[in-house]
Amino acid sequence: MNFAIKTVAASVLLASAGGAFSQSGETVKIAWLDPLSGLMAAVGTNQLKSWQFMAEEFNKKNAAGVKYEIIGIDNKLSPQETTSALRSAMDQGARYVVQGNGSGPALAIMDALEKHNARNPGKEVLFLNYAAVDPDLTNSKCSYWHFRLDADTSMKMEALTTYMKDQKEIKKVYLINQNYSHGHQVSKYAKEMLKRKRPDVEIVGDDLSPLAQVRDFSPYIAKIKQSGADTVITGNWGSDLALLIKAANDAGLNNVNFYTYYGAVTGSPTAMGAGAAGRVYMVAYAHANLPGEINRIVVDYKKKFNDDMYTDAIYNGFAMLSDAFVKAKSTDPVKVAKVMEGMKFKGFNGEVEMRKTDHQLQQGLFITKWEKAGGKYPIDAENTGYTFVPVKYYEPYVASTPTSCDMKRPS
Amino acid sequence: MNAEFFTISLLNGVSYGLLLFMLSSGLTLIFSMMGVLNFAHTSFYMLGAYFAYTLSGLVGFWPALVLAPLAIGTLGALFERYSLRRVHKFGHVPELLVTFGLSYLILELVQLVWGRSTVPYGLPTQLQGPLFTIFGTQFPKSRSFIMLVALLMLISVWLLLTRTRIGLVIQAALKHPEMVQALGHNVPRVFMLVFGGGCALAGLAGVIGGNTYITEPAMAGSVGSIIFVVVVVGGMGSLAGAFLASLIIGLVQTFAVAIDYSLATALQGMGIGVSPETFGWPVLKLTLSQVAPILPYLFLVLILIFRPRGLLGTRED
Numbered sequence: 001m002n003f004a005i006k007t008v009a010a011s012v013l014l015a016s017a018g019g020a021f022s023q024s025g026e027t028v029k030i031a032w033l034d035p036l037s038g039l040m041a042a043v044g045t046n047q048l049k050s051w052q053f054m055a056e057e058f059n060k061k062n063a064a065g066v067k068y069e070i071i072g073i074d075n076k077l078s079p080q081e082t083t084s085a086l087r088s089a090m091d092q093g094a095r096y097v098v099q100g101n102g103s104g105p106a107l108a109i110m111d112a113l114e115k116h117n118a119r120n121p122g123k124e125v126l127f128l129n130y131a132a133v134d135p136d137l138t139n140s141k142c143s144y145w146h147f148r149l150d151a152d153t154s155m156k157m158e159a160l161t162t163y164m165k166d167q168k169e170i171k172k173v174y175l176i177n178q179n180y181s182h183g184h185q186v187s188k189y190a191k192e193m194l195k196r197k198r199p200d201v202e203i204v205g206d207d208l209s210p211l212a213q214v215r216d217f218s219p220y221i222a223k224i225k226q227s228g229a230d231t232v233i234t235g236n237w238g239s240d241l242a243l244l245i246k247a248a249n250d251a252g253l254n255n256v257n258f259y260t261y262y263g264a265v266t267g268s269p270t271a272m273g274a275g276a277a278g279r280v281y282m283v284a285y286a287h288a289n290l291p292g293e294i295n296r297i298v299v300d301y302k303k304k305f306n307d308d309m310y311t312d313a314i315y316n317g318f319a320m321l322s323d324a325f326v327k328a329k330s331t332d333p334v335k336v337a338k339v340m341e342g343m344k345f346k347g348f349n350g351e352v353e354m355r356k357t358d359h360q361l362q363q364g365l366f367i368t369k370w371e372k373a374g375g376k377y378p379i380d381a382e383n384t385g386y387t388f389v390p391v392k393y394y395e396p397y398v399a400s401t402p403t404s405c406d407m408k409r410p411s
Numbered sequence: 412m413n414a415e416f417f418t419i420s421l422l423n424g425v426s427y428g429l430l431l432f433m434l435s436s437g438l439t440l441i442f443s444m445m446g447v448l449n450f451a452h453t454s455f456y457m458l459g460a461y462f463a464y465t466l467s468g469l470v471g472f473w474p475a476l477v478l479a480p481l482a483i484g485t486l487g488a489l490f491e492r493y494s495l496r497r498v499h500k501f502g503h504v505p506e507l508l509v510t511f512g513l514s515y516l517i518l519e520l521v522q523l524v525w526g527r528s529t530v531p532y533g534l535p536t537q538l539q540g541p542l543f544t545i546f547g548t549q550f551p552k553s554r555s556f557i558m559l560v561a562l563l564m565l566i567s568v569w570l571l572l573t574r575t576r577i578g579l580v581i582q583a584a585l586k587h588p589e590m591v592q593a594l595g596h597n598v599p600r601v602f603m604l605v606f607g608g609g610c611a612l613a614g615l616a617g618v619i620g621g622n623t624y625i626t627e628p629a630m631a632g633s634v635g636s637i638i639f640v641v642v643v644v645g646g647m648g649s650l651a652g653a654f655l656a657s658l659i660i661g662l663v664q665t666f667a668v669a670i671d672y673s674l675a676t677a678l679q680g681m682g683i684g685v686s687p688e689t690f691g692w693p694v695l696k697l698t699l700s701q702v703a704p705i706l707p708y709l710f711l712v713l714i715l716i717f718r719p720r721g722l723l724g725t726r727e728d
Contacts, residue, residue, distance in 0.1 A: 038629075041522070041527045041628070041629075042526075042527040042528035042529070042627070042628075045527050045528075046528070179701060207700060207701075208701050209701075209704070210704045210705070212629070212633070213633070213704045214704055215427075215624055215633055215634065216423070216427045216624070216664075216665075218423040218427070218554075218665075219420060219423055219424075219664070219665040219666075219668035219669065219703075220668055222416060222419045222420055222423060222548070222669070223668060223669055223700075225419075225547075225548055226415075226416045226669075239529075239625060239627065239629065239633075242529065242625055243624060243625060246624070246625065250549070250551040250553070250554070251548050251549055251550075251551070252541055252544070252548065252549030253548075266528045266529070267528055267529040267625070267627065270529050270530075270531045270625075271529065271625055273531075273533070307528075382531070383531075384531075
């Protein structure tokens with residue numbers, strides 16, 4: 001009896017303590033700055049819907065008891081437009097911004113926030129980067145106000161090459177990438193890491209094609225065939241990946257495997273279809289058939305929009321913010337940034353850590369393969385009947401790469 | 412470069428060139444007949460692909476191959492009748508602007524109706540798979556089909572313009588519209604037919620280009636600039652010129668991709684030492700394959716400098 005009273009008293013205390021959190025009931029405005037027009041409009045639209053959908057999910061229940069509100073602003077994929085979009089977001093009272101498509105706009109936000117936060121104490125703004133993967137953002141150009149939820153190019157290449165190390169049939173590798181910073185990074189890290197892990201592998205081609213200009217990839221396919229490559233590594237996304245794989249299918253390039261970064265992004269699954277089954281690999285922090293809460297979200301999203309939810313980093317974004325609000329007992333970005341540094345929290349795929357030195361999320365990575373959906377992996381991509389099936393999982397430490405970041409923290 | 416690679420690249424280049432020709436023939440036709448530079452031309456190409464996607468879901472691909480271009484042609488004719496004809500009297504700039512506006516309108520409409528992402532517009536079973544295999548590389552049926560349709564189109568348009576009564580009226584209306592009008596022909600209706608016909612050709616290119624490549628809202632923008640290159644290089648208004656220019660551009664782009672030489676390797680070949688420290692290294696190290704997609708534009712600039720009327724153009728102004 002005595003014990004029961006104590007338990008009740010304790011839970012009443014806990015409950016009232018929970019209610020007493022100062023941030024509880026607040027509305028947190030998050031500005032989303034990504035393209036809604038132009039070449040990447042399809043990807044941007046999908047991701048904005050994902051952020052809004054996930055916000056609704058977290059509004060139903062989150063540890064901090066806050067309400068999330070997403071303000072979507074089109075940045076037209078341009079750094080210039082991004083800064084004015086950021087200005088308008090701050091005018092609307094957003095203290096958190098999220099962005100992902102392109103490292104150029106990401107850098108523009110980081111620059112702008114460095115200045116804004118130094119000049120406007122009490123009005124600081126935090127930046128959650130959910131997909132811009134240039135390693136420089138957490139190395140030479142790292143910023144205290146920037147937190148990256150995606151794994152950067154070097155981490156993904158680390159996991160990819162660790163997998164390739166054990167594939168003895170790989171002898172000749174062909175690199176084809178888009179001619180801008182991301183493509184250059186993929187090409188650079190592929191060469192570096194393959195040299196370290198598989199010195200016997202020969203790089204038989206290193207091509208850079210202009211971003212979203214090429215309609216007809218068959219000349220490149222002819223070149224790949226001519227080089228005798230058995231494996232292609234590409235960081236291409238959007239139509240550049242879709243058309244590349246489609247041209248390979250058409251030319252009957254059946255004995256070459258493609259190792260990609262963005263096979264699941266809007267447009268590519270439709271282009272790959274059945275023709276590419278078993279030949280396309282992807283490295284990513286998630287896949288469509290993860291178990292647990294994220295599975296329900298992916299299924300509900302598909303039901304609601306008839307579209308794929310592939311940006312699982314958004315889940316981690318909300319999970320991290322909610323936990324940090326509880327720990328900081330506030331939604332003030334300055335206090336939140338302080339507790340997010342080095343914070344461990346439960347993501348969609350087990351515990352992850354926001355590394356303190358460079359604000360890069362340390363998370364496990366999957367190597368997945370394009371195969372027929374069904375059995376353990378029933379959720380397909382873009383209603384093609386095919387999906388990326390995991391073939392290998394790497395724990396966070398495997399893909400972790402060192403950082404040269406010299407973080408300047410506000411005193 | 413060996414024979415195998417040469418043959419494959421030749422086939423790729425010719426088939427890509429022929430698709431470019433299908434796209435640009437309508438544009439050059441409209442320009443030569445009406446003097447209107449139709450900025451919305453590639454939008455009709457995109458509409459063709461989307462119409463064919465929807466129609467092939469309803470009636471199958473082969474009826475759609477006929478119906479979609481007809482629908483696009485009708486839309487084009489209606490646009491000419493109710494919009495272009497009205498602004499015609501204000502001169503060339505308003506005409507240009509109205510087609511420019513139309514291209515935006517169509518883009519937004521397509522995104523509203525079919526969404527912003529790629530639609531699964533696939534090849535019909537008869538066109539899937541390879542037609543033949545050469546040196547171990549397959550040549551897809553879909554590309555052969557593009558080549559066939561483009562050639563048929565060239566021949567039939569040429570026959571129509573030179574061997575039929577309506578063709579003669581069109582040609583006459585181009586040079587002496589007042590005289591043709593005086594002889595009792597309805598010149599505005601001829602223009603409407605030409606504009607509709609040109610749009611239908613773009614629609615036809617969309618029907619078979621859409622499933623050979625991909626059908627997405629960005630498809631109009633991505634070919635928009637290249638077909639103007641074709642039309643200018645070939646000579647404004649010259650159908651034969653457009654044919655020649657399409658093939659040249661298709662081949663140049665295809666073969667340039669294969670060549671990994673850069674200015675740096677050329678200089679080294681001549682015995683001049685070049686290293687990453689040399690002035691202008693970022694430009695020198697660019698290989699021909701990297702700049703392949705911009706070669707057509709270089710070609711355009713050179714043509715405009717040295718032969719402004721284009722390869723087979725007749726206008727001397």
